[in-house]
Amino acid sequence: MTLIELDGTEWSILMKYKEQAPYKLMRLKAEALMLLHENVDIGTVARFVDRRPSTVRAWVRDWQKMRLASVHTGHAENLNASKLTADQRAQVAQILASPPSEQGLPAQFWDVPNLASWLHNHFEVVYESDSSYHFLLHMAGMTFHKPEAVDKRRGDEATIAKRMAEIHQEIAPHLADPDTIVVAADEVRIEHEAILRRAWQMAGTTTRIEVDRQRQAQSYIGFLHQDDGKVDLRRLDWQNSDTIIEALTAFTAAHPKKKIVIVWDNAAWHRSKALRAHLGPGNLLERIHLIHMPPYAPDHNPIEHVWGEAKTSISNIQRATFDQTRTAFEGFIRGNKFPYRLE
Structure with missing residues (x-):
């Protein structure tokens, strides 16, 4: 010992x-x-x-x-x-x-x-x-919490502020147009693995609970509407150009005759040649206008706060199956309006 x-x-x-x-x-x-x-x-x-x-x-x-x-x-x-x-x-x-x-x-x-x-x-x-x-x-006014990680490739704050000001100026007329939808978009991934720790049981006996020990994951894309705070949430089979194009196609179909402005980050599939080929007059996604945020500045994308709230809402309950975890995550997002806006 x-x-x-x-x-x-x-x-x-x-x-x-x-x-x-x-x-x-x-x-x-x-x-x-x-x-x-x-x-x-x-x-x-x-x-x-x-x-x-x-x-x-x-x-x-x-x-x-x-x-x-x-x-x-x-x-x-x-x-x-x-x-x-x-x-x-x-x-x-x-x-x-x-x-x-x-x-x-x-x-x-x-x-x-x-x-x-x-x-x-x-x-x-x-x-x-x-x-x-x-x-x-x-x-001294300090609190004990986890520091926020910042990508070393992130630009200086003045450059980021300048780009965000340009975005605000660009979306202002669209926000005032009833025929245009403005959303902040992003992808997220949740994972599930049932971990059984302890349970109260009678002394001298063994209790067995059937759980799914297979680790599973689900990717999503979310569109946070800047007018009312609702989120249009869609499952993704993976995060790549093809799945993003499919999600954007479904999103435009859900909002016929509306022009759509999407503000999102600079992920490779957000700037891919395949996606750009579907934009512009006469193409599948012609009603979509894309605006890219400053690189490596996810804290300025309001939907990041939605992901944080949703993950917190499911983090303290161990569910037996992945479907239950996924349903809880989706239900929280679809059942709420969020106050986060592009600022």
């Missing part, structure tokens, strides 16, 4: 302590605890960190009592009881308003290890509980 059990968060924090902690003892403790978690013999760990086995055992006992706070103890005159003054808290709030890289820390975002390192270096303050660091982060 391992002497140390670490969860994912503790492992991540100890890894940062091992690489970035301001004191050698902190780095050695973090490394020893991680090795012990991996079932490395305590004697081997002691030799690796150049300490006696009895010292490493003491680190284990401290860990069992104080968890991450134990990594800070035993150095710098044991300043765990130190507190920040009101002026120091104000300085911390000001520092947290800028990225840690501006303080010489190799990170894009503030986290507990980086904040702990900065506080110790500047004020010789070490808190025993991570919640104290969380309080400081909240005090």
Whole structure:
């Protein structure tokens, strides 16, 4: 049995302590605890960190009592009881308003290890509980959530803003024309795999539930109407030029005698030669006018918010079959009007 059990968060924090902690003892403790978690013999760990086995055992006992706070103890005159003054808290709030890289820390975002390192270096303050660091982060107006990924190929914000202004100007007369439909369009893909975790059952018995363990997926294209917020949702066999042409053909058939303006991204099948061949006077999609958004700027396409809402609506319920998952996704979108518009 391992002497140390670490969860994912503790492992991540100890890894940062091992690489970035301001004191050698902190780095050695973090490394020893991680090795012990991996079932490395305590004697081997002691030799690796150049300490006696009895010292490493003491680190284990401290860990069992104080968890991450134990990594800070035993150095710098044991300043765990130190507190920040009101002026120091104000300085911390000001520092947290800028990225840690501006303080010489190799990170894009503030986290507990980086904040702990900065506080110790500047004020010789070490808190025993991570919640104290969380309080400081909240005090600075920060919240804990997943950062938004941004494609490196994305243009600068001024260029994107200029293109969006051009789009607004272009669609303005169409929005005022009752014979024209303006939509924001995009494709999405949902996946399903039944994963059975735990269920309450009588002790000593086994309950079996039949589920479909095959992973399945469904692609869609959606047209978010800019007048009333309804979404015209259509299934796709795949996302390519042929399926998009079929979907556009069906969409135009559903709105006879209407001119259609579609604002969407720059996916290859949105600009393909096959699609362009169907546009223009006398062709199958002659009533459609396409407008392309700035490259790699999906956050400006309002239907992305629809996909986010719809996926959230089905994410907390494990359905036994893919048809049930698909029906729930489609029902949510078709049963609602959405407030998202091209802005």
